Amino acid sequence: QQQVKQSPQSLIVQKGGISIINCAYENTAFDYFPWYQQFPGKGPALLIAIRPDVSEKKEGRFTISFNKSAKQFSLHIMDSQPGDSATYFCAAVRGFQKLVFGTGTRLLVSP
Amino acid sequence: GAGVSQSPSNKVTEKGKDVELRCDPISGHTALYWYRQSLGQGLEFLIYFQGNSAPDKSGLPSDRFSAERTGGSVSTLTIQRTQQEDSAVYLCASSTRDPASEQFFGPGTRLTVL
Secondary structure (H helix, E strand, C coil): CCCEEEECCEEEEECCCCEEEEEEECCCCCCEEEEEEECCCCCCEEEEEECCCCCEEEECCEEEEEECCCCEEEEEECCCCHHHCEEEEEEEECCCCCCEECCCEEEEEEC | CCCCEEECCEEEECCCCCEEEEEECCCCCCEEEEEEECCCCCEEEEEEEECCCCCECCCCCCCCEEEEECCCCCEEEEECCCCHHHCEEEEEEEECCCCCCCCEECCCEEEEEC
16 A cells, blocks of 8 residues: 555666656555655755646656556656756655655666 | 755664664754665655654664654664664655655765674
């Protein structure tokens, strides 16, 4: 019930391409779905987040698509850049409670 | 500083020793979380403090792990009788009381148990 499944584990995309990372959750009580970006040696930083009452949220080159009936959400990075190379974690949370993280996707954007 | 700070940044210890990891949250943040990130793994929740409420300890892996938060601010995570499987990066995060507000993470403490 608390699990968040994330795929792929790693991803290589050419500069200018679209990076897509997928997550699926089980607990329908989750009410907030953030994505975190983590660079080596740093803590995760919030990238973008969505609530289940909307199907899509876009911030710059980053878009979250949310499918409530399928209990799935995904991150799309448009025009991927080498500076986007990092590990991305999806997460889910209910209210004030702890974040439940996916296992992470290591993205490499080749020049 | 404006962000979450953690100390030490790196800690190497011998199996069986006790270690203390410190977290200074963002000023004014009432919620504080500890997570563990093992090599190649996701982030695993350990413990959560919210104001003066009893902490949520449901993620602590064994009774060798404990944490306290003094004065609603600084927190210390203590691992007693460390084991090699305790080797990981320990991350602290803080947030405001608003529901689902952003959790701001510190840089972590990398713990290596020899």
